[in-house]
Amino acid sequence: MRRLLVLGGGTAGTMIVNKLRRRLPASEWEITVVDRDDDHRYQPGYLFLPFGTYSPDQVVRKRHAFIPDGVELVFGEIDRVDADSASVHLEDGRTLPYDYLVIATGTTPRPDQTPGMLGEQWRRSVFDFYSFEGASALAAALPAFDHGRLVVHITEMPIKCPVAPLEFAFLADSWLRDRGIRDRVELVYVTPLSGAFTQPIASQHLGDMLEERKILVESDFMVERVDNERKALVSYDEREVPFDLLVTIPLNMGADFVARSGLGDELNYVPVDKHTLQSTAHANVFAVGDASDIPASKAGSVAHFSVEIFVDNFLELIDGKPMTGAFDGHANCFVESGDGKGLLIDFNYDTQPLTGRYPLPVVGPMGLLKETRANHLGKLAFRWIYWNVLLPGRPLPLPALMSMAGKVVPADDAGGPRSAPPEEE
Amino acid sequence: MPVTTIDNRQVHVNEEGFLTDPAEWDEAMGKALASQIGIDLGDEHWKAIRFLREDFAARGETPTLRRVTVAGGIPTKQLFQLFPQKPAKKMAYVAGLPKPHGCV
Ligand SMILES: Cc1cc2nc3c(=O)[nH]c(=O)nc-3n(C[C@H](O)[C@H](O)[C@H](O)COP(=O)(O)OP(=O)(O)OC[C@H]3O[C@@H](n4cnc5c(N)ncnc54)[C@H](O)[C@@H]3O)c2cc1C
Numbered sequence: 001m002r003r004l005l006v007l008g009g010g011t012a013g014t015m016i017v018n019k020l021r022r023r024l025p026a027s028e029w030e031i032t033v034v035d036r037d038d039d040h041r042y043q044p045g046y047l048f049l050p051f052g053t054y055s056p057d058q059v060v061r062k063r064h065a066f067i068p069d070g071v072e073l074v075f076g077e078i079d080r081v082d083a084d085s086a087s088v089h090l091e092d093g094r095t096l097p098y099d100y101l102v103i104a105t106g107t108t109p110r111p112d113q114t115p116g117m118l119g120e121q122w123r124r125s126v127f128d129f130y131s132f133e134g135a136s137a138l139a140a141a142l143p144a145f146d147h148g149r150l151v152v153h154i155t156e157m158p159i160k161c162p163v164a165p166l167e168f169a170f171l172a173d174s175w176l177r178d179r180g181i182r183d184r185v186e187l188v189y190v191t192p193l194s195g196a197f198t199q200p201i202a203s204q205h206l207g208d209m210l211e212e213r214k215i216l217v218e219s220d221f222m223v224e225r226v227d228n229e230r231k232a233l234v235s236y237d238e239r240e241v242p243f244d245l246l247v248t249i250p251l252n253m254g255a256d257f258v259a260r261s262g263l264g265d266e267l268n269y270v271p272v273d274k275h276t277l278q279s280t281a282h283a284n285v286f287a288v289g290d291a292s293d294i295p296a297s298k299a300g301s302v303a304h305f306s307v308e309i310f311v312d313n314f315l316e317l318i319d320g321k322p323m324t325g326a327f328d329g330h331a332n333c334f335v336e337s338g339d340g341k342g343l344l345i346d347f348n349y350d351t352q353p354l355t356g357r358y359p360l361p362v363v364g365p366m367g368l369l370k371e372t373r374a375n376h377l378g379k380l381a382f383r384w385i386y387w388n389v390l391l392p393g394r395p396l397p398l399p400a401l402m403s404m405a406g407k408v409v410p411a412d413d414a415g416g417p418r419s420a421p422p423e424e425e
Numbered sequence: 426m427p428v429t430t431i432d433n434r435q436v437h438v439n440e441e442g443f444l445t446d447p448a449e450w451d452e453a454m455g456k457a458l459a460s461q462i463g464i465d466l467g468d469e470h471w472k473a474i475r476f477l478r479e480d481f482a483a484r485g486e487t488p489t490l491r492r493v494t495v496a497g498g499i500p501t502k503q504l505f506q507l508f509p510q511k512p513a514k515k516m517a518y519v520a521g522l523p524k525p526h527g528c529v
């Protein structure tokens with residue numbers, strides 16, 4: 001009997017065990033997945049909880065319901081991977097041996113990593129929406145906010161779903177306008193990046209959208225601490241941004257057991273080959289989803305596309321063949337822009353998000369980097385697709401690798417990342 | 426790729442002025458690049474720049490600010506004093522390396 005052990009039964013882990021259980025004979029392969037609890041949360045839904053668009057019960061389902069027959073689901077806190085003896089230790093003392101290991105334990109917001117963030121203002125005037133508890137607490141607090149400075153803040157890149165803070169700012173603007181109090185609120189967007197987003201064309205479009213909405217941008221801001229007494233963010237270069245209500249994205253980090261196991265980088269992400277997701281240190285270890293260090297967005301769509309490549313590669317590997325699939329970093333994200341509209345961005349390691357149209361079977365092409373109602377509906381439809389198509393590992397008619405079809409390529413640009421030289425700024 | 430003259434030498438740069446061939450760099454070039462952005466390199470600057478060069482040689486990637494702090498042992502606060510406003514970008518520029526691309 002050979003053993004495949006998957007750590008983390010979230011987006012990537014669940015898809016993997018569903019797909020592989022169908023392709024690996026039960027007489028030869030035992031598949032086990034470990035997670036700490038039985039609540040599978042639809043994290044993209046956290047964006048909508050504070051505004052009351054979704055209720056908590058719409059974003060949580062029982063994890064075991066998505067794990068197929070023939071796969072053992074073990075509940076427990078992972079303590080350590082011992083790669084030399086090919087086994088995993090749980091905190092309760094159990095040991096799980098493996099032939100192949102997939103680390104799919106994602107990334108987690110860590111407010112404890114910034115001095116003062118968990119101070120007396122935490123969940124009073126300082127909130128996050130990247131956790132279920134944070135988004136729920138903000139949903140309870142937001143209705144009482146009717147004037148002052150609302151600051152949306154990113155601590156440090158990379159974060160999962162890098163567009164979510166922008167979406168939050170757009171939705172907050174729209175929500176404040178609906179309540180007729182937009183003019184009583186100063187909306188500020190604070191980012192460690194030099195612009196609205198990481199990639200130049202999208203950054204320009206999204207930056208223009210912030211400006212149109214009179215959302216002030218404080219860029220190149222690396223937070224050092226949160227001053228609870230003065231209710232202000234303080235940067236390393238001693239700038240201050242005061243707030244009445246702070247919605248922050250805390251530092252995102254991979255699981256601590258990754259560091260304890262000696263398998264992580266400085267943010268506990270597992271170094272892997274960016275095309276095969278195979279650990280650079282151990283040939284029988286892979287990291288899939290947010291847990292790896294690949295230079296792609298940490299997003300459910302990336303998890304999905306990379307799982308498709310991983311599964312085929314894995315079957316080759318265990319057959320003693322070379323892995324022929326190469327993941328390209330493909331990401332495809334809907335961006336809520338408020339007022340029932342949204343944008344779509346589609347990109348990979350080499351091609352930044354471009355304008356144009358994204359061909360989709362049945363529903364027709366979607367506008368890229370353009371605010372449309374269809375993109376908003378696409379975002380909402382995604383929740384149904386997540387629970388019913390993605391997690392069960394059913395085929396979705398989207399190509400795993402990015403396609404250039406419909407994209408507008410700037411004349412002097414092959415699509416690579418660009419921005420201004422440091423001396424010009 | 427455009428070619429430009431820095432420190433009386435021809436080097437290949439991208440449209441942002443970052444060197445595209447790490448092999449065209451030496452410490453004299455680092456000094457010249459630093460002066461282009463108004464920085465006079467002292468011992469503390471060199472500690473950071475040398476860490477960047479060594480880490481790039483070992484891992485094939487420009488280290489992020491966090492990595493310079495955690496693995497290179499230089500506090501973030503100090504990096505902001507040494508390379509004001511945009512330390513990650515400025516250090517990479519002076520070290521003749523690509524911008525760190527941890528941010529996608
Ligand atoms: C606010 C928000 C909005 C988002 N919006 C979008 C979007 O619109 N589109 C999109 O594509 N993506 C979006 N995402 C990102 C998406 O949710 C993640 O990229 C995706 O869930 C990653 O999947 P994963 O399997 O790598 O990690 P996860 O799904 O997070 O799963 C990790 C699992 O590991 C378990 N685990 C971790 N550590 C341990 C341990 N020590 N012991 C036991 N179990 C452990 C956890 O319980 C969890 O179940 C959003 C995320 C957030 C927070």
